[in-house]
Amino acid sequence: MDFGFRLSPSSTVDLDKVDLSLYDRLAELDPGVRTCIGCGSCSATCTASAYSGMSVRKVLLGLQRGRMQEVEKMLSNCMLCGKCTMVCPRGINTRRLILNVCRLYANEEGDV
Amino acid sequence: MIDRFATTGFHPFVLPFLLGMWFVLGYCLFGMIRILWELPRKDRRRFLLSLVTPKTAWKNIKDIFLNCLIHVKLWKRNPVLGYMHSSIAFGWFMIILLGHVEVFLFLPERIRLFYYPIFFNFFVAEGESTIQGSVLMFLMDFFLLVILSGITLAIIKRFASLWFGMRRTTRPSFLDMVGMYSLWAIFPLRLLCESFTAHISGGSFLTIPMNRLFAWFFGNDLNYLPTWWAYSIVLGIFMFVLPFTRYMHIPSEMLLIPLRNAGLRVMHPRKGFARVQVFSCPGCGVCIDACPMSVKKENLKDCTVYLNRQLRRGNEKRIAEISDKCLLCGKCTEVCQVGVEGPEMRVAQRSLRKYSINPHYNNIQADPFIDALPAGTRVLYFAGCMTHLTPGIKKSVLSLLDKAGASYSVMDPDGGLCCGRPMMMAGRDEQAREMIRLNSEIIRGSRCNVLLLSCPICYRIFKEKYNLGNIRVVHHSVYFEELIRAGRLKVTRDEAVKLVYHDPCELGRGCGIYDEPRAAVSAVGTLVEAGKNRRESICCGGSLGSITLSYEKREGITRNSVANLMAESPDAIVTACPLCLSTFNKYADVPVKDLATVLDEKC
């Protein structure tokens, strides 16, 4: 049936439908990633944040909320300088996390 | 000397040796051709050219003689081990050489037979005693004795390596054991053979008394053929297993030295130069004790010797693990007798990895950075990412520049681009090159004369990979030391303050800067040395080189490094790297300061 109009897609994150397999895989490789408290130290110190809005905090959040395009965009300017690893109060190995996401990303999307 | 087998010049017992010899020569020849084939065309040309350039050719001969036969590097490090290796290598070489001399002098028509120089005493009978003959026989006996002393040491070392100053060694594989036992057996058997035949072929101070003793004991000559068979078989076994054991390092090293002298670098993770490096590893395990990660038992199997072993076995999972864990401090290369480049090999393995997100920086422009810099800058200071987390360094550097009256500006006052070295360490060259291109544009655009750096990680890549024309790239430790010597910085010396200088990996082993920072430290206090220092300084454990080592796993490494620095109980630890500074600061009981801060306090 065509009502002649469409509802705009909901911006709600439906946790029932979020695919967490990439996040789970990352946590399996390094359980430390689950300990993020979202303090934002990594984003604030990031060398690349000025150019792409790079934020490891948001990458981790994006992975848990199924916002893959944002994750990809953010990571595309990372310089791997290691400042985020230095400042993380939980000691998360963010450089390893970033490399792992870059490596495993496509497997999740099923393209390349 | 009389040829006992004048008609044929052959006896079947030489067959095991002969087959082994042909096998190993064929294997090495094939391997060498393959490796040369695998080299990039440019490298191959460079290598072949270097072979005919007199200077490098001479250096090759000298290095092969000094390293492969005399083991000069090992002598310097550990005289007992040095004697053990050079007695076997040089002694064996001399026995083979003297064998050839004997054949050449007495039976020149047999010189083409491979086995004659080796089994000379079997094939000849001593007709009359000559001076030449007895001198040669004396030398033969002498070198055999030298080798036997080396073998004795080797056997002792096998069971008590601690006596030789090695806390940990590798566990040999099965074939390594076969090779090792056959190597041990070769020389005692040779002694037996030559002693049994000494009354026929002649002998000297060692073999003749042995011959008399055996004659008295056994009473007949029937023993000598089985021992010659045994000698040949053991030689054959050794040569057959050689390509599959650690002893492959003997022929490989002779190729590695000319390749290195030609200035080649690891280009492909597995082929060409990398392959020679893998096979040149003698598996001695010196790198295990040297590796800063070895303070934790769980890391013992992540040293370069195990990387090489896994590369030979093709165990991809372990290769990746070992490659990713390493701090890239370069100490294994420094202590390695062969000079296997552990960090370069690992970075090359990392570069094999395929990524589906590939960062790029084409949305970043150099112009805004250049525009922000004042015109007429002579010294451009690049603080770098890490220095932004250690503001004390930045403040001291700028303060010293002010005091020296230098005209300077800061390239990244509010953060800039990364130098590219951390990316390169992760094996992602393409991305690093883009950063290099952008930064180069900014630096050239600033029209400075000097690029000043306080971070050795940046300094190394700026020196090695950037092409900045006439702009001088200098680390602050060198620059400030020059300013002190030139009298532009006046510092006061407090002799009562004991300062220990920690050599950051990238500055010391990476760039060879050891003396200037020490001179600068001495200008303000009494310099004391760490237990292990300079080329053998111990990584702080904070290195960006490691991808997988977690924060918690680094603590032990750092504490060990701090303990090493406290050898002469200094009042403060001085370093010249922001990363070392913040790493040490977490665990040191004495103040940790950057060189710039120490100078600024006394200026």
Place this chain on the structure above:
Amino acid sequence: MDYIAVVGGGIAGMEAAAQLKALGLEPVLIERSEALGGHVASWHCLFPDLTPADKLIKDLESRLEGVDIQLGAEVSTLNPLRKGYSVVLSNGKVYPCRAIVLATGFTLFPAQRKEEYGYGIYDHVITNRDLEGWFGGNGDSRVPESPKAVGFVHCVGSRDIKAGNAQCSKVCCITAIKQAIEMKERFPGAEIYCFYMDLRLFGKKYEDFYIRAQRDCGIHFIRGRVSEVAETIDGRVQVKAEDTLSGKPIKVRLDLLVLMAGIVCNPDSEQFSKAVSMPLDDDGFFRSRNNIGDITRSDRPGVFLAGACTGAKTVPETLAEARSAALNVYQYLKGQK
């Protein structure tokens, strides 16, 4: 005569000694420094009622009449006896003690260890304790005459494994709000920023205090941990953080930055634990027999714990524990007879 050694003359030690005396026992109060009161004595006033700290100290002191107080003395050795310990002090005195109350407290995190915040490097970066001293009338050249913008950084050396302390220090959030309110009252024109990770305002009336800071003082609360502090050319400090609620990096220039240094374990607690062969907890503090029902007793008979030597505590918690430890001692001695 059999003594009860009370080690540490902070509020926990003072309260415990006073209670022991009231119970008819003979406490000896041992304090390393030359004055009683510990950390609280260096504070100006206390949350959430802005009670002057020296009033609390005076009250406690007044109840110590007749207690043997050893100032400027440290415990140099503890020798186990058949019943209790022989406590040898650095001033040469020896006390045979039936029981020991450890009230050794905590150490304030040395803020210079977090170099990125610039304490000891920049001219206008101070700690919470420095600010309390300034409130109390000690001059401090680092505090400008009329600051236009003041920042408070929460969790300096707390919840930070890089600083060696993964635990929450419990009192910094409310202390920051208290100090922010006091600053606003002194400099009504100044903008005040609090950079926090999580606000943990759990105690009685704490939330009221928070509301007061928001509504009456207009203090800006920014959810983001400060990552770097730089100095501007005019000598102000520039703070970088992420405003995690908007997801944007922010920076702000301030005239004064106050670091809320956290509560960390005493470096010499390890020595003590060895002397009485009592293991430390994995956070470096003394380990209680039970963290719920038996917090003031240790695993060793005759050794009792009071206050912040077992972890971060508020003032009322510390005082309550001191009383509880005194009762424990009393019952312990009764049981021995």
